[in-house]
Amino acid sequence: MSSAYRELKERAWTANHEIPKRGLAIYTFGNVSVLDADRGFIAIKPSGVPYEELEVGDMVVIDLEGKTVEGRLRPSSDTPTHLVLYRNFRGISGVVHTHSTYATGWAQARMPIPIYGTTHADHLAEDVPCTAVMSDEAVEHDYELATGNQILECFKNRDPLRTPMVLVAGHAPFTWGTTPEQAVYHAAVLEELARMAFVTWTLAPSAARLPGCLIRKHFERKHGKNAYYGQK
Numbered sequence: 070m071s072s073a074y075r076e077l078k079e080r081a082w083t084a085n086h087e088i089p090k091r092g093l094a095i096y097t098f099g100n101v102s103v104l105d106a107d108r109g110f111i112a113i114k115p116s117g118v119p120y121e122e123l124e125v126g127d128m129v130v131i132d133l134e135g136k137t138v139e140g141r142l143r144p145s146s147d148t149p150t151h152l153v154l155y156r157n158f159r160g161i162s163g164v165v166h167t168h169s170t171y172a173t174g175w176a177q178a179r180m181p182i183p184i185y186g187t188t189h190a191d192h193l194a195e196d197v198p199c200t201a202v203m204s205d206e207a208v209e210h211d212y213e214l215a216t217g218n219q220i221l222e223c224f225k226n227r228d229p230l231r232t233p234m235v236l237v238a239g240h241a242p243f244t245w246g247t248t249p250e251q252a253v254y255h256a257a258v259l260e261e262l263a264r265m266a267f268v269t270w271t272l273a274p275s276a277a278r279l280p281g282c283l284i285r286k287h288f289e290r291k292h293g294k295n296a297y298y299g300q301k
């Protein structure tokens with residue numbers, strides 16, 4: 070296949086394959102998109118194709134208005150949600166949507182995931198936010214676009230680069246990252262945080278959140294301007 074979008078499609082294909090590999094989806098659940106910021110295109114999984122049948126050439130390339138630039142299949146039905154995030158969250162270049170079990174459990178309970186411990190604080194400095202429930206009108210009008218707008222509303226006073234994940238109430242999570250690989254990493258991390266929090270909440274529903282000084286310590290040593298975690 071010779072295509073001006075080959076590299077973008079390969080990156081999207083690889084990122085999509087990470088989803089079942091990490092146990093984050095079965096069958097056709099979930100999708101990953103990758104942004105080519107210079108050209109203003111994204112490559113995304115086609116709608117309804119199981120991961121094991123997915124080929125690089127199946128990835129659909131679309132512009133940020135949703136027009137197909139290259140591809141013979143229909144893009145994921147969640148594409149309008151991905152596009153809302155790319156148009157509004159500056160600096161992201163990958164978006165992931167899964168129905169991973171524990172994160173979806175919290176989304177269905179319409180509960181933010183409490184920041185109970187340092188594993189959570191290593192990745193974000195607050196509860197994993199949960200959107201409001203969508204109105205009937207928004208569902209009827211343009212559901213996938215409205216899902217994106219629900220997320221924007223939830224991030225009105227948040228920095229999406231500091232909190233790279235959200236639960237859509239009654240639905241499931243979306244995560245993103247400055248690279249597609251990081252967006253997938255956040256999806257896997259979110260599922261693990263959701264699982265740990267579920268155990269904590271089950272053992273002690275009134276368990277306290279981590280104290281602020283520990284949250285700051287753990288978050289800042291990995292993400293602050295004086296970060297010192299790891300080998301960098």
Ligand SMILES: [Zn+2]
Pocket residue numbers: 166167168240241
């Ligand atoms: Zn979904």
